[in-house]
Amino acid sequence: MVTLRDLRPGERGRVTGYVSDRLPPRIFEMGLLPGTEVEVVRLAPLGDPIDLKVRGFHLSIRKHEAELIQVERL
Amino acid sequence: MSGSCHEPAVASRPPQAPAIVQRIALAGNPNVGKTTLFNLLTGLRQKVANYPGVTVERKSGRLVGHESIEVIDLPGTYSLNPRSIDERVAYEVLVGRMQGEPAPDVVVCVVDAANLERNLYLVTQIMDLGLPVVVALNMMDALAENGLELDVKGLAQRLGVPVVPMVARRGQGIDRLKEILLRGVPPPPAKRRWTLMPAVTSVVEDLARQLGEEVPDVPKQQRFFEALSALTSDTLLEVWKRQAPRFYQAVLKARQDLEARKVPYRQAEMIGRYGWLSPLVAEVLRRRPNAQERTLSDRIDAVLTHRIAGPLIFFGLLLLIFQAIFSWAVPFMDAIEAAVAWTGEQVRAVLPDGFLEDLIVDGAITGVGNVLVFLPQILLLFFFLGIMEDTGYMARTAFIMDRLMRRLGLSGASVVPLLSGYACAVPAIMAARTLDNERDRIITIMVTPLMSCSARLPVYTLFIAAFIPNIPVLGPLNAQGLAMFSLYLLGTTMAFVAAWVLKTFVFKGESAYFVMELPPYRAPQLKQILYRMIDRAKAFVTRAGKIIFSLSIVIWFLASFPRAELDPALVAQRQTLETWYAHARDSLEAAGASAAALAELEATYEARLAPIADAEAARQISQSFIGRLGHALEPMMRPLGFDWKITAGIISSFPAREVIVGTMATIYGVAHAGEDEIILRQVLRADPAFSPLVAVSLMVFYVFALQCMSTLAIARRELGTWKWPAVMWAYMFALAYLFSLLVYQGGRWLGLG
Numbered sequence: 039m040v041t042l043r044d045l046r047p048g049e050r051g052r053v054t055g056y057v058s059d060r061l062p063p064r065i066f067e068m069g070l071l072p073g074t075e076v077e078v079v080r081l082a083p084l085g086d087p088i089d090l091k092v093r094g095f096h097l098s099i100r101k102h103e104a105e106l107i108q109v110e111r112l
Numbered sequence: 113m114s115g116s117c118h119e120p121a122v123a124s125r126p127p128q129a130p131a132i133v134q135r136i137a138l139a140g141n142p143n144v145g146k147t148t149l150f151n152l153l154t155g156l157r158q159k160v161a162n163y164p165g166v167t168v169e170r171k172s173g174r175l176v177g178h179e180s181i182e183v184i185d186l187p188g189t190y191s192l193n194p195r196s197i198d199e200r201v202a203y204e205v206l207v208g209r210m211q212g213e214p215a216p217d218v219v220v221c222v223v224d225a226a227n228l229e230r231n232l233y234l235v236t237q238i239m240d241l242g243l244p245v246v247v248a249l250n251m252m253d254a255l256a257e258n259g260l261e262l263d264v265k266g267l268a269q270r271l272g273v274p275v276v277p278m279v280a281r282r283g284q285g286i287d288r289l290k291e292i293l294l295r296g297v298p299p300p301p302a303k304r305r306w307t308l309m310p311a312v313t314s315v316v317e318d319l320a321r322q323l324g325e326e327v328p329d330v331p332k333q334q335r336f337f338e339a340l341s342a343l344t345s346d347t348l349l350e351v352w353k354r355q356a357p358r359f360y361q362a363v364l365k366a367r368q369d370l371e372a373r374k375v376p377y378r379q380a381e382m383i384g385r386y387g388w389l390s391p392l393v394a395e396v397l398r399r400r401p402n403a404q405e406r407t408l409s410d411r412i413d414a415v416l417t418h419r420i421a422g423p424l425i426f427f428g429l430l431l432l433i434f435q436a437i438f439s440w441a442v443p444f445m446d447a448i449e450a451a452v453a454w455t456g457e458q459v460r461a462v463l464p465d466g467f468l469e470d471l472i473v474d475g476a477i478t479g480v481g482n483v484l485v486f487l488p489q490i491l492l493l494f495f496f497l498g499i500m501e502d503t504g505y506m507a508r509t510a511f512i513m514d515r516l517m518r519r520l521g522l523s524g525a526s527v528v529p530l531l532s533g534y535a536c537a538v539p540a541i542m543a544a545r546t547l548d549n550e551r552d553r554i555i556t557i558m559v560t561p562l563m564s565c566s567a568r569l570p571v572y573t574l575f576i577a578a579f580i581p582n583i584p585v586l587g588p589l590n591a592q593g594l595a596m597f598s599l600y601l602l603g604t605t606m607a608f609v610a611a612w613v614l615k616t617f618v619f620k621g622e623s624a625y626f627v628m629e630l631p632p633y634r635a636p637q638l639k640q641i642l643y644r645m646i647d648r649a650k651a652f653v654t655r656a657g658k659i660i661f662s663l664s665i666v667i668w669f670l671a672s673f674p675r676a677e678l679d680p681a682l683v684a685q686r687q688t689l690e691t692w693y694a695h696a697r698d699s700l701e702a703a704g705a706s707a708a709a710l711a712e713l714e715a716t717y718e719a720r721l722a723p724i725a726d727a728e729a730a731r732q733i734s735q736s737f738i739g740r741l742g743h744a745l746e747p748m749m750r751p752l753g754f755d756w757k758i759t760a761g762i763i764s765s766f767p768a769r770e771v772i773v774g775t776m777a778t779i780y781g782v783a784h785a786g787e788d789e790i791i792l793r794q795v796l797r798a799d800p801a802f803s804p805l806v807a808v809s810l811m812v813f814y815v816f817a818l819q820c821m822s823t824l825a826i827a828r829r830e831l832g833t834w835k836w837p838a839v840m841w842a843y844m845f846a847l848a849y850l851f852s853l854l855v856y857q858g859g860r861w862l863g864l865g
């Protein structure tokens with residue numbers, strides 16, 4: 039199983055589901071939903087959080103949340 | 113870009129003309145140009161107040177040229193499901209549930225055209241409330257720069273509401289927007305255009321019916337949205353617990369059923385809305401073939417959040433800000449202090465000697481001075497914070513620092529407020545508003561006052577200069593510098609420890625998350641930044657000012673009463689001196705002496721009077737309420753090494769830390785003796801009650817103790833309750849007592865006393 043955390047900077051993926059429902063609803067409101075394409079743009083200087091490009095804008099979430107989001111590599 | 117507006121061809125437009133617009137609300141995501149548009153509509157004549165019971169600002173103004181129409185700037189929100197105070201306020205205003213605030217007649221939804229899909233999410237939610245909506249499609253310039261093209265007419269048609277393309281920053285599109293607003297806007301089509309997954313739809317429709325039966329007040333069009341919100345959000349469900357208990361129970365049961373059937377109902381709304389919006393946006397948005405994939409903003413980010421360059425630039429910027437606050441603000445602070453002192457003297461010259469004069473000069477005017485002296489630092493700090501916020505850099509500082517801060521129980525967004533605390537806790541606490549997570553915001557506010565602020569500096573300086581020898585320790589570092597550094601380090605370390613304790617024990621179990629947009633970089637608008645600076649400064653002066661002002665008078669009163677009975681020896685001395693002066697002057701005048709000679713005589717007289725006045729003042733304060741309190745509390749402070757004089761100094765500096773310097777000068781009878789602190793240092797050193805150990809204990813006390821009314825006042829304002837400020841004061845006092853006790857008793861045990 040691949041999660042968003044496993045993608046390296048520059049890699050793209052498509053959300054397929056969630057590992058747990060502990061995710062904050064804000065993540066869904068920001069559009070990180072099943073079927074959504076997402077690109078990992080870069081990691082913060084200390085390695086966490088990560089900068090994602092979703093639906094044309096940049097969203098930053100922590101690895102802790104990223105590993106709860108399942109993706110397929112594109 | 114086409115400058116015209118496109119209205120949808122809605123078949124079912126109501127036949128009657130829409131009602132006359134009286135209240136316009138501006139809604140939208142953060143950073144979309146809402147405030148810019150608001151300023152454009154109201155011409156900057158705005159009123160800032162607070163919504164009842166919360167700390168969210170209510171900004172309103174009158175539409176330029178139409179004074180009867182009120183425009184309200186709602187807080188920026190991503191959604192109407194209230195997860196933060198801002199969102200709750202926006203939601204309650206829109207549904208007309210905010211106290212004393214009927215629902216708006218029309219909502220202008222400001223949208224970033226360059227980030228259409230996510231921005232339209234909120235638009236669809238507002239449309240579902242049944243309120244007339246106009247979409248202000250802002251940032252059309254940024255859209256073009258990103259190499260995108262938008263079919264505005266097609267967008268309006270598909271959404272079913274008017275859409276006005278705009279560049280708010282340059283005032284483009286404003287006329288069309290006003291025209292549409294004044295003409296009146298019909299409510300959006302009643303039929304929802306997005307679809308909720310069927311398993312959830314039937315449940316929500318059932319719940320909506322039950323809600324309508326139990327609370328008929330909820331407008332028909334809002335029932336579905338209300339039921340859906342209650343189903344998916346715990347905060348929203350709580351609203352109904354008392355008002356509609358049967359509905360409340362029904363929702364709980366519906367949740368259980370859906371969970372048992374493994375229906376992802378909590379994401380259903382988002383899936384439904386984006387399911388409608390994604391293809392819609394794909395149809396109206398086109399990327400020009402030659403468009404670059406990486407925008408300018410992306411390229412800037414590659415530098416500013418770079419692994420090595422990013423943190424370096426951030427710390428460089430912080431250094432600059434500190435430099436500014438510590439040195440650029442100083443001349444202004446000095447000027448304010450001088451102006452306050454000058455005013456006091458002018459008033460003294462006019463008023464007759466006595467109680468009223470002292471009350472006005474030493475109580476009221478000094479009290480105003482205590483407030484105003486912070487203004488230069490507050491304004492400067494907010495200038496820098498304003499630039500960071502407006503350009504979008506603020507979000508990057510949180511991104512860079514989050515990992516480090518999280519270890520300590522905070523979030524990346526706490527960095528800026530915490531560091532601002534080195535200058536002054538007041539603007540720092542106000543800066544914590546950028547934290548959208550309530551837990552992180554409370555923790556940040558609670559620990560910020562532990563960062564050594566600039567008001568502690570005069571206290572540290574006095575006692576270090578008096579008691580720490582100026583001997584070299586290591587290279588350029590000497591003992592005095594090391595002492596100063598240790599005090600800062602002590603406060604900062606304790607701030608992190610306190611944050612960790614709060615996270616681990618007080619807010620345990622509450623999960624904090626970090627989901628933050630990194631908005632595109634934009635050039636800052638100086639005018640807006642200046643306006644916000646003035647806004648915040650006003651808030652500080654009017655709100656914190658009242659409390660500081662009245663407490664300053666109380667402290668003055670406690671130091672001036674009861675009046676000490678006169679010491680016959682001092683009275684005799686004063687009389688002798690005055691008689692001598694009168695004689696000497698008369699004989700000089702009789703001899704026709706020059707003005708210079710007379711002035712010289714007066715100077716001699718004043719120099720001889722000063723020690724007498726000082727002795728009288730010292731007597732007065734020792735017999736005043738504060739002096740008596742100092743004596744009474746001495747047994748409690750004795751274990752820290754403090755006698756009644758230091759205790760009285762601590763009490764008197766409750767309004768503001770630096771006051772202790774002046775109080776000590778009065779108690780030691782050197783207030784009139786000299787301009788600078790050198791004399792005070794000498795008498796302190798000469799006093800057997802003082803020793804280097806006592807001085808260190810006292811400085812440690814000031815590292816921790818919350819001797820600052822402004823901080824308490826602003827914390828009360830930002831947290832909306834006295835509970836947290838009370839806890840803040842208490843825990844900081846406890847730390848101060850404990851650490852001073854450790855220092856003094858430990859020092860004595862080591863034989864340092």
Ligand SMILES: Nc1nc2c(ncn2[C@@H]2O[C@H](COP(=O)(O)OP(=O)(O)O)[C@@H](O)[C@H]2O)c(=O)[nH]1
Nearest residue numbers: 142143144145146147148251279280281502634
């Ligand atoms: N490129 C561009 N920038 C804009 C426009 N309108 C506002 N801005 C900038 O967008 C940023 C956020 O604006 P502001 O009015 O504070 O947005 P708010 O957070 O929604 O109140 C500021 O830097 C503005 O200068 C516009 O039409 N085009």
Ligand SMILES: [Mg+2]
Nearest residue numbers: 146147148188
């Ligand atoms: Mg704004």
